[in-house]
Amino acid sequence: MKKAIIFFFIYSLCVNAQSQNQYFQLYTDSAELKNGNDSMIREFEMMVKKTQPSFSFNGLSTESPNTFMPGQYRSKTNKIYQVTWPTAKPAMGPFLTSVMGSVEEGEKGAGLFFYGFFFPHEIGHALHYNTKMVPGNNYDAEYEANVIAVLYWRSKGRHKELDQCYAMAKKILPKFVNPVPENADAKQYITEHYNELSQNPLQYGYIQFSQIVTILEDKSLPDFDTYISKYFPK
Numbered sequence: 001m002k003k004a005i006i007f008f009f010i011y012s013l014c015v016n017a018q019s020q021n022q023y024f025q026l027y028t029d030s031a032e033l034k035n036g037n038d039s040m041i042r043e044f045e046m047m048v049k050k051t052q053p054s055f056s057f058n059g060l061s062t063e064s065p066n067t068f069m070p071g072q073y074r075s076k077t078n079k080i081y082q083v084t085w086p087t088a089k090p091a092m093g094p095f096l097t098s099v100m101g102s103v104e105e106g107e108k109g110a111g112l113f114f115y116g117f118f119f120p121h122e123i124g125h126a127l128h129y130n131t132k133m134v135p136g137n138n139y140d141a142e143y144e145a146n147v148i149a150v151l152y153w154r155s156k157g158r159h160k161e162l163d164q165c166y167a168m169a170k171k172i173l174p175k176f177v178n179p180v181p182e183n184a185d186a187k188q189y190i191t192e193h194y195n196e197l198s199q200n201p202l203q204y205g206y207i208q209f210s211q212i213v214t215i216l217e218d219k220s221l222p223d224f225d226t227y228i229s230k231y232f233p234k
């Protein structure tokens with residue numbers, strides 16, 4: 001009897017832990033979304049503290065507004081904004097369906113990228129601001145945030161999900177449009193046109209997904225702890 005109770009207790013703990021920290025899935029509940037992202041922020045902070053014990057995100061937390069906005073970090077409030085799928089769907093669903101090929105694939109893509117890959121990406125932007133090491137141009141800022149996302153998920157052993165992100169990014173990339181004119185300097189062009197590009201999902205998506213493919217193919221990347229140390233120059 002005792003054994004059965006202990007077994008049940010351990011089993012329910014496992015189920016609980018799993019359901020709390022799934023990620024890479026659609027979030028329909030704003031409290032669950034906030035809890036998931038906030039626990040990632042705290043864990044991320046602990047990982048950075050291994051390199052720099054005095055580091056703090058200075059109270060960084062997640063807010064889940066009821067009106068649509070793309071997932072983003074804002075330095076003014078030191079908050080990460082993420083909306084649930086029911087809030088995002090009217091604005092993003094039709095676009096994702098057309099790019100990914102079906103409603104089902106569109107929702108799979110939303111789960112993989114918006115509620116998985118891009119969580120630590122936004123924390124990466126917060127790391128830039130909270131270490132006062134913001135990259136000098138928007139191209140590099142996005143690239144470094146994407147590297148941080150890849151290395152974070154690798155450190156968590158989420159290789160299967162990263163493989164799925166890679167396969168999907170490769171598949172959909174031809175549907176996006178490279179906004180950089182021939183002969184233009186990509187970093188300069190993207191930095192100067194960043195606001196208008198971020199309003200155009202076909203162009204903005206090209207920048208993000210082409211970076212993600214390049215990073216996932218890059219065999220020279222170090223592990224998370226080594227990479228993070230560059231934000232704490234001695």
Ligand SMILES: [Zn+2]
Nearest residue numbers: 121125142145
């Ligand atoms: Zn970003």
